[in-house]
Amino acid sequence: MHPAFSVIFLTTLIGAAQGLFLALFTAQSYAAFKLLPQPDAHAFYGQGSLLALVLLVAGLAASFFHLGHPERAWRAAAKWRTSWLSREVIVLPAFMGVVFLYGLAHWLDWHPVLMTLPGGLPVDPSAILGVAGTVLAFALFVCTAMIYACLKFLAEWHSPLTVINYILLGGASGFTLAAAFAAATAPELVGFLAGWAAIITLLGLLSRGASLIRNARLKPKSTLQTAIGIKHPKIVQKTQGFMGGSFNTREFFHGRPVAVLRGVKWFFILGVFLVPLPLLLAGMQGGVALLAGAFAMQYLGLLAERWYFFAQANHPQNLYYQSIA
């Protein structure tokens, strides 16, 4: 497939935002149970939500560049019963709304006790919004990933690993960003967040590594024989029927040499996993520069990872577009 930068930015930006929100609410939950010191809610949760919201808006804006008719984008909410893309279009704004309200509740220090849990734990609106946001964040990860994983003839994508990767890679970049953000606004949480960022990054390395190994062993189900229905071991296309390009030759081919693909793959393995991991571990003691560097590196790596994700997918329609004569 031809990697589209609009979709690369959409998936990486909202992934980081979802991870950041999950990190914020994880910290809040730990603090509520007195497992972590209570940070400055106004600065950490409020501004952190704002940061997540900025990323979400940027991702949403990037997605519009993928559309031929952005002014009709509202129509995309129609077919949520059958289309994962439609579901994403519904869940994304819902998640943005909850992140906004969650941030607002902290920003305005609006903490009336709505109910009390059996352990004597007070529940305020931010806790309820946090739970709702967590559910929506995971729902959004699943929707985004299922857009790709549900396409059965794109074998590289058609795997539960796709969903796991989107969750773990989004989570890793979000927790790394949360750690860097905490280093500036809530130093008492840095060790906790950077530690979790390192753990999720490590899990992401395992699942992304597993999908790389899986994809390297895939054998295409469709062949030239099934594509034109002729049973002969030797079939060669002499002409695809036209000499200039078409949508079919532009949208489904990345058009880069194998060496570029291999280079991008190693760049993202280094950038997403191997470089940020030591930086995160070193940053657990604090250090805005270290952690900001870890996030910058990981985000760059994720751009490459997403580019590779698209480029690696081999569409069966390509069988019909092999030769010009």
Place this chain on the structure above:
Amino acid sequence: MTQLALVIDLNVCVGCQACVTSCKEWNTSGEAGPMGDQNPYGADPTGTFFNRVQTFEVGEFPNTETVHFPKSCLHCEDPPCVPVCPTGASYKRKEDGIVLVDYDKCIGCKYCSWACPYGARELDEQQQVMKKCTLCVDRIYDMTMAEADRKPSCVKACPTSARLFGDVHDPESAVSIAIRESGGYALMPEWGTHPANHYLPRRKTRIKIHEDELERADNPLKVDRQLPKPAMSEPTLDDVTTW
């Protein structure tokens, strides 16, 4: 239920591209808008087409065959491009099984083209909506046309009658009989899309002549002759009489 479809006979297709140009001509002139071309007279022309004819070489020299392969939307009975559409612009008509795109609802997200294993859909660069073969839906129901003309443009254009059009759910239709009796098959059956369009395979016309068929067993001249039988090179009754 009706399922309109094309049956394409690879045995008689000569790869003349008449169906490609007639398709483009008809569909670019319709009320649904033009099928845009970019840079048509430049070095790298491109444009929207619903139908292409490709050429494959099967076998190894000297035992090769050239197969011309017309390719358009197959109007799958279980179209994977339809459920993925977020707006409902992509749909399959209940009444005749044609898979269509509502150009006024399409947002141009290209997702349906990813979900088609055949590469049957093309984004029109000019209109920025997804386009594909409509089976000339604006032609086949046009009662102002003579009945013989109510067929897809490509079918009308084919000089060798390689393209048949009809209802593949009607067992007595010409297309159903062709599929049944000439070994019609579907493309990429491994994906379970159940394409409505079928292809008829290459066929060899061979006659096996047995030795005894070369000699007329009922030839009276030979039957009545005295033994030994005359040689095969001697004239028979057929050769010496005109009656």
